[in-house]
Amino acid sequence: xxxxxxxxxxxxxxxxxxxxxxxxxxxxxxxxxxxxxxxxxxxxxxxxxxxxxxxxxxxxxxxxxxxxxxxxxxxxxxxxxxxxxxxxxxxxxxxxxxxxxxxxxxxxxxxxxxxxxxxxxxxxxxxxxxxxxxxxxxxxxxxxxxxxxxxxxxxxxxxxxxxxxxxxxxxxxxxxxxxxxxxxxxxxxxxxxxxxxxxxxxxxxxxxxxxxxxxxxxxxxxxxxxxxxxxxxxxxxxxxxxxxxxxxxxxxxxxxxxxxxxxxxxxxxxxxxxxxxxxxxxxxxxxxxxxxxxxxxxxx
Numbered sequence: 001x002x003x004x005x006x007x008x009x010x011x012x013x014x015x016x017x018x019x020x021x022x023x024x025x026x027x028x029x030x031x032x033x034x035x036x037x038x039x040x041x042x043x044x045x046x047x048x049x050x051x052x053x054x055x056x057x058x059x060x061x062x063x064x065x066x067x068x069x070x071x072x073x074x075x076x077x078x079x080x081x082x083x084x085x086x087x088x089x090x091x092x093x094x095x096x097x098x099x100x101x102x103x104x105x106x107x108x109x110x111x112x113x114x115x116x117x118x119x120x121x122x123x124x125x126x127x128x129x130x131x132x133x134x135x136x137x138x139x140x141x142x143x144x145x146x147x148x149x150x151x152x153x154x155x156x157x158x159x160x161x162x163x164x165x166x167x168x169x170x171x172x173x174x175x176x177x178x179x180x181x182x183x184x185x186x187x188x189x190x191x192x193x194x195x196x197x198x199x200x201x202x203x204x205x206x207x208x209x210x211x212x213x214x215x216x217x218x219x220x221x222x223x224x225x226x227x228x229x230x231x232x233x234x235x236x237x238x239x240x241x242x243x244x245x246x247x248x249x250x251x252x253x254x255x256x257x258x259x260x261x262x263x264x265x266x267x268x269x270x271x272x273x274x275x276x277x278x279x280x281x282x283x284x285x286x287x288x289x290x291x292x293x294x295x296x297x298x299x300x
Contacts, residue, residue, distance in 0.1 A: 002262035003084040004300070006076070006099065007277070008069040008092030009268030011062060012190070014055045018269040019068035020048045021292040028078040029071035032105070036067040039109040043067055058123065058191050062091050062116035063109065069095035069268035070105070072289045076267060081300055085230075085261060087223035087252050089273055090155075090195065091115075093242060100218035102235070107213055114209050118202035119192060119243070125201060128193025130154070131174045132163045136183035138250075144177045154195040154246045158279045165193035195225075195247055203243040210236045228252045249273075253280045263300065265289060 022029035023044065036043040040063050046054060047064045054060055069092055088096035094115065098108030128150070133141045138153065141162040145151045148170045155163035166174060175185030192198065213236075221230035226241045228251035253276075256264075266273045266288040274286045289295050 003260045004081070004263045004265065005085040005087060005256050005261045006073055006083040006096070007264055007266050007273050008073070008086070008088030008095040008099070009065060009266060009270055009273060010089035010092045011058070011065060011194075012188075013268060013270035013272055014061050014065050015269060016048075016050060016052065016055065018047050018064070018290065019044075019071050022068070022071045022075050022290075022295065023048075025292045026071070026075035026078055026295070028074040032071040032074055033067060035105045036063065036109055039106055040113055056189070056191065058120040059116045062112050062119075065091060065269060066095045066109070066112045068290070070099060070108075072267035072295075073099050075295050076265060076289055076298065079295070079298065081265070081298070083220060083265070085221050085223065085256055085259065087256065088225075089249055090225065090242075090247050092268065092273075093222075093225050093239075095268070096222050097218075097231075097239070100220055100222045102215050102218045102222065102231070103213070111210070111213065115202070115206055115243070118205040119194065119199060122199050122202040123192030126193075126198045127168060128165055128196070128198040129168050129171050130163050130165050130188045130190050130193060131171050131178075132161060132186045132188055133174070133178045134161045134184050134186070136160060136162070136178065136181055138162045140181055140183070141178075144174065144181065147177065148173065150197075152196040152246075154193075156246060156248050156250050157276050158250050160279070161276070163188070165196035165198060195243070195245060197244060199244040203240050206243055207236070207240045210239060223252045223256065225249075225252070228255055249276060250280055253277055257281055257284060263287075265298070
């Protein structure tokens with residue numbers, strides 16, 4: 001077998017009850033929930049009992065999803081499986097930083113709470129939305145986006161899926177434009193236009209916050225959404241830049257495969273990243289761990 005990468009789920013994967021079986025069956029996972037609750041009381045309760053509306057608020061989504069991400073990762077590590085590399089999609093990158101040892105788990109949770117607060121505020125101050133465009137290559141989506149003001153490709157998810165951030169007024173027009181080009185546009189149920197200039201105020205606030213945080217050397221390479229390469233140099237600047245710049249997920253996956261990764265384990269709620277990875281390269285092994293059944297089934 002080649003190398004292993006853990007990939008951490010992002011915002012949008014949340015659901016009521018996520019992480020409960022991990023909490024009940026893995027001491028390592030339970031420890032993560034305990035840390036989360038010590039920094040942000042009621043995080044576990046929101047994961048296990050929060051309704052769709054509650055979990056959809058950015059200020060709740062980010063800390064809750066990240067808690068389940070890390071709980072799943074620690075449950076896998078508890079089984080004796082450790083990664084050679086880690087990466088996370090958007091919010092998941094924060095979890096990857098914590099898991100790698102670049103940040104203590106307490107600092108990781110404080111950071112994600114601040115990030116969520118800032119992005120929630122930015123979404124209220126400069127309202128936008130996101131549209132996923134499928135069945136078209138990234139270059140065509142970039143061309144479509146160029147036709148509209150304040151419209152930016154922000155999630156390069158795969159060879160035929162790119163998400164754009166835009167104004168609420170433009171969303172229907174982008175869906176129509178995608179249809180004209182023989183593609184399909186899907187308006188996403190999100191609270192803001194993430195990874196775009198709509199988030200500039202959040203990036204400014206995050207830069208101010210992280211300047212006093214110490215980053216340690218990671219125990220394994222952490223791939224950056226901003227560069228699609230391992231973190232190095234000014235880690236704080238890369239983390240801040242991620243907030244208002246595109247997530248280059250396809251390139252990250254391709255670069256990991258180029259480093260010899262042939263096994264990806266998605267840790268956290270849902271299977272979104274698993275599906276994207278399979279569309280990027282159908283030859284790699286992909287697993288997801290989010291509950292007792294998927295944890296028990298994981299055997300490498």
